[in-house]
Amino acid sequence: MAGSKIGFIGLGNMGGPMAANLVKAGHQVRGFDLSPASLAHARDEGVTTSASIAEAVGDADIVVTMLPAGAHVIKVWSELASLVPTDALLIDSSTIDVDSARKAHEIAAGRGLAALDAPVSGGVGGAKAGTLTFMVGGSDEAFARGKAVLEAMGKKIVHCGTDGAGQAAKICNNMILGISMIGVCEAFALGEKLGLSQQALYDVASTSSGQCWSLTSYCPVPGPVPTSPANNDYRPGFAAALMLKDLKLSQAAANSVGANTPLGAEAAQLYSLFDGLGHGGEDFSAIIRLLRGNAKA
Ligand code: NAD
Numbered sequence: 001m002a003g004s005k006i007g008f009i010g011l012g013n014m015g016g017p018m019a020a021n022l023v024k025a026g027h028q029v030r031g032f033d034l035s036p037a038s039l040a041h042a043r044d045e046g047v048t049t050s051a052s053i054a055e056a057v058g059d060a061d062i063v064v065t066m067l068p069a070g071a072h073v074i075k076v077w078s079e080l081a082s083l084v085p086t087d088a089l090l091i092d093s094s095t096i097d098v099d100s101a102r103k104a105h106e107i108a109a110g111r112g113l114a115a116l117d118a119p120v121s122g123g124v125g126g127a128k129a130g131t132l133t134f135m136v137g138g139s140d141e142a143f144a145r146g147k148a149v150l151e152a153m154g155k156k157i158v159h160c161g162t163d164g165a166g167q168a169a170k171i172c173n174n175m176i177l178g179i180s181m182i183g184v185c186e187a188f189a190l191g192e193k194l195g196l197s198q199q200a201l202y203d204v205a206s207t208s209s210g211q212c213w214s215l216t217s218y219c220p221v222p223g224p225v226p227t228s229p230a231n232n233d234y235r236p237g238f239a240a241a242l243m244l245k246d247l248k249l250s251q252a253a254a255n256s257v258g259a260n261t262p263l264g265a266e267a268a269q270l271y272s273l274f275d276g277l278g279h280g281g282e283d284f285s286a287i288i289r290l291l292r293g294n295a296k297a
Pocket of ligand 1: 010035068075095239
């Protein structure tokens with residue numbers, strides 16, 4: 001519903017453009033961030049900025065948080081839960097560990113507040129274009145209340161289940177992505193050594209059983225998919241450091257529930273090595289450099 005009062009905490013690379021899209025959709029958005037640069041940028045995009053969390057959320061119908069990690073979300077939700085009106089809905093769209101997501105729901109429930117975990121995929125480009133996918137965990141009632149606001153920032157909104165289900169879906173999806181990208185990179189590195197042209201491998205695999213998103217959208221070699229980051233020296237894109245973050249979250253979740261994820265564990269190790277060599281800012285498909293043996297520190 002347009003015209004909601006929305007408090008938005010965390011106006012960084014993702015939160016800034018998401019808050020701007022809420023303004024464009026006709027909502028009254030008050031934003032807060034610890035960083036003066038993020039605040040100034042959001043102000044330029046039409047967001048009304050606040051000097052504190054209290055000022056941003058004091059009369060909000062809905063609060064959205066978009067923060068780096070679980071500890072930030074717990075800290076901010078612990079503070080704002082006692083500052084918002086008693087009928088406010090809290091939505092966290094950060095990518096965080098499932099345990100912290102459930103704890104955030106408990107903080108909200110302790111104050112009688114409705115809450116959703118609603119992490120996103122689609123990256124900064126999707127945040128700017130308003131085409132994010134939201135994976136949402138929480139009650140049916142909370143989802144029904146939050147859906148319209150999420151639709152102002154995304155094009156696909158999936159209710160995945162109860163508290164924490166959105167984060168669970170996000171890290172399972174990104175574990176597939178990390179593993180599949182390494183698989184595609186290994187196939188291209190092997191094909192090169194076998195004298196196979198990259199285009200020939202692409203033409204076969206993209207229409208055969210090896211087909212996957214890592215191949216057809218983010219092909220890790222220049223040429224076959226002109227829009228993939230490989231054509232621009234692996235920048236910009238989905239940073240390898242963020243892929244490592246998500247793989248660590250999926251391993252932490254696997255450990256906490258005793259799930260067997262050997263390929264997820266191996267993918268986390270390879271991205272950790274790649275990041276440690278100084279490649280964390282490159283698109284995650286650049287891990288082909290490590291697999292070819294030419295990722296220098
Ligand atoms: P970012 O670092 O650009 O933004 C985070 C913002 O939170 C910063 O501006 C920081 O100042 C602010 N912040 C931290 N603690 C705060 C506090 N206590 N109060 C107010 N503001 C505070 O990060 P980002 O790229 O926008 O990512 C945000 C979240 O979205 C992360 O959890 C990330 O994993 C997830 N995500 C990012 C992408 C991506 O492509 N960047 C894609 C999907 C999901």
